[in-house]
Amino acid sequence: MGKESMQKINKPRAIRRLVIWYKRNSAVTSIVDTAASSALTASNVAGNVVSSAGSVVSTASNVASNVAGNVVSSAESVVNTASSVVSSASSIAKNTLQPLVFDPLKRLQNNDNVLDRVEDSQSKRIWIAVDGMGGDYAPGPILEGCLEAISRFPINIKFVGNIEKVKDAAEQIGLSELLENEMENNRLELIDSGESIGMNEEATAVRKRKNASINVAMDLVRNNKAEAVYSAGNSGAMMASAIFRIGRLKGIDRPAIGALFPTRDQTRPVLVLDVGANTDCKPSYLHQFALLGNIYAKDVLQVKKPRIGLLNIGEEECKGNDLSLKTFELLSSEKSFDFGGNCEGRDVLSGSFDVVVCDGFTGNILLKFLESVGGVLLDILRSELPRGRRGKVGSAFLKSNLLRIKKRLDHAEHGGALLLGVNGICVIGHGSSKSLSVVSALRLAHSAVNHGVMENLNQLQKLQVLNS
Secondary structure, eight states: OOHHHHHHHHHHHHHHHHHHHHOOGGGGGHHHHHHHHHEEEEEHHHHHHHHHHHHHHHHHHOOHHHHHHHHHHHHHHHHHHHHHHHHHHHHHHHHHHHHHHOOHHHHHHHHHHHHHHHHHHHHHHHEEEETTTTTTTOHHHHHHHOOOHHHHHHEEEEEEOEEEEEHHHHHHTTTEEEEEHHHHSEEEEEEEEOOOTTSSSSSHHHHHTTSSSHHHHHHHHTTSSSSEEOOOOEEEEEEHHHHHOBBBBBOSSSSSEEEOOOOOSTTSOOEEOOSSSSSSOOHHHHHHHHHHHHHHHHHTTTOOOEEEEEESSSSTTTTSSHHHHHHHHHHHHOSSEEEEEOOOGGTTTTTTSEEEHHHHHHHHHHHHHHHHHHHHHHHHHHHHHOOOOHHHHHHHHHHHHHHHHHHOGGGGGOOEEEETTSSSSEEEETTOOOHHHHHHHHHHHHHHHTTHHHEEEEEEGGHHHHOO
């Protein structure tokens, strides 16, 4: 009986600790007080019942054992009822407080989504060419993502691929009827083509295989039948096709792939370029990357005065290899943007810079490293959570937070990277892209077209530095 009494006494203590924890959030003090009061009242009732039950049992045992048995049984029933009240109060507190205490950005995020929907609904529908055969899992997940994006954004899709394979894939994943409906509504069009350029093939293969899906998709942009192109296939082949089919911007020697990385401020990501298009760079290339990134940050990220950083091993201007030293001189003398100096690796995600430039070799390693961070971080958090009942309660409260952390670090949420420096909107997806990545990439393409990126990029040719 003594052991059971100690377990009952521990319940009010645990509840009081939770109440104190909740009360720390001043924004929900009134709600906390109500829920906590209910929980404490119920716990006091349970404690009083247990104490009374102990007294009754002691007295009853001196009178008659059979009467004591009945009293104990009744007391246990009351205790169970009181425990039920405690549990219900705790559940009410959890359901009421969790969305406010542990998800304070939820309402802001909902408002952002509303604004996005209003903006999308007021935008003119644009045509985007999609390389349906490019990617590790094409064409099924690519098609699924396109159909989802059509329903969410004001876009139409020209889906390029082997039509028989596309229809077979649609049937396998149960999207045949939806595909037919979107085609009848003139929101999706199937464009026949050959196979894609394999991931292990040379980029120059696009010159020999003119019927490759990426070439057909790029031709749609060149002939003004689409305003942007997306592919999750061979990134080198896509860049080569873009250069051969739609050409580079005047004054740009090498296009760059720009990827968005999350920062501490989730409303202000950082653009890193190049992340894989050019493994060997000259200082003039990095200078051009900074010019391209500056315009993208202004137009798409809506940053009035983007701060440009040069990825380096130290913040001092004397640090780095020959490429870094010469590039630092070029960027320091540039008057058309705000150069913030060298950016160390630890500063990339700090939010101190809006654009970070580097060679494609370094940038690609940085990108692939970041892609693994989300999964590793969640695994560490799971392993550190306490086991047993406490662990389950803690996990329940932290679930939405963990999911939001994963979402911010998940590369699938960003979907793709813009190929900057070519005469058209080109979005490159990850080779392992599935439907979520495709949706995110198509939204990026729509945003780039909607904000007039190409018009401002074409103004670069007027800069003296590009004409010299």
